[in-house]
Amino acid sequence: MRIKVLESGKIANFAEKIEMLEFKDATIAVGGRVLARRLSLIARDGELTCVTGPEGSGKTVLLRTLMGFLPVEEGFVSVDGELLTQRSSRAFRTQMVYLPQQMQLLRRQLEPVEAGRAVADEYGVWNMTAPRVTTLEPAAVLGPEEIFRLAEQTLKAGSGKRIVIADEPCAMLSPELTARLLELLRGEARAGKTVLVASRRQEVIDQADQVARLQ
């Protein structure tokens, strides 16, 4: 395992493989507020790359930028040699599998909302009273087994895609499920995909082919 500290303006140098994802001095800002400054990183096909660093160092920002959710103010981000822009990000996302940080909040992805029942308004369809609305209760959070099942399903559904992006995928998992998910992610890398994982957990860092530390 190689560890390279990425500093401002420097790019980690690794073995020669296809450079699938590249950040080059990318500064990400929203509404004038800089979220991350001069990020540089290369992730290659067939490797599991782990982005790590302290909280607030820009791990999630980096992944969200890669998906085109945040704008690049300076520098550039490229996917498979093509420049990532707001327009091109839509096409790139079709090649991505994404496991977000808060998988536990995706209950409705596993179990779609069912049609409930309503009480008739006082005068039925001819009423002219002000409409009443009901409040939607937040769904119960997913347990570790369900999170793992959703992650597994998502990876399976994206079997034809070339890039896997995971943001703290093991944060809510037990050690056993963490090991199983990491094995799945390693399997994706072995299949030739670019796997980019943001995590602070040592088990994930240990499994990575390359580690980029954000400061």
Next chain:
Amino acid sequence: MTTTMIVHVILGLLLLGFPIGMLYVFERKMLSRFGVAVVRMSVQLLAACLMVWVLYRLDRWWVSVAWLLAASLYSAIVASWKTGLQPRRLCLPLAAGLFAGTLLVGLYLLYAVLPLARAMNPHWFVPLTALLLGHAMTMAVKGIHAYCQALRTDEQQYEFLRGNGYKHLEAVRPFVRQAFLALAVNTIANLQAMAFYSMPLLLCGILLGGAAPINAFVVTLLLVVGAVAASVLSLAVSLWLADRQLFDSYGKLRQKG
């Protein structure tokens, strides 16, 4: 208004003696509230009737359409404000959706279904579109409210779908489904309750207008079906127009406000 009519109105208002008497005996404190409510209802009713009278007198199709536009806007403002929607962002899409849904279904009923010799006559156009608008407003607000609430509650799901390559319209599909579910369950509840406890007011109104029961049945049925269709169309147009107000150019849900 003739003297005879005034006498009859006074005779009718004498019926208020029953509720007033009941309150006088059991809850005198509520007498003033009851009085205010009766006066307020009467003033509102009179204002609505004066407006309709003006529309009848003018008898211009474009005035009737302009009235529908103004009524849609007013309904959207009041409804979005009262239900805690985002009035600044959603008022115009909701008003436009109500106007489009009500006008299209109303014209279809007037020209193709009923069909009338002078379809744009305000005697038909105004009450028919008012009825459609009332129902469409109620249902569209429920639908949009469900949509916005689901997006805020389950924003992670939207981002998850987008991150996995779904297009924007595909990623909002679960939330659009929830909006139409809200409309559907309320519509079903209303339809099931119809004529269950009492005769529908609409049917009573048509019968009071002198229609034969079979004609009243047909017209009520058509208007109810039209109201349901107008609500679906209004919600669809409103959601489509609200999209740009709710999401920024990066597909991120805008902050509430």
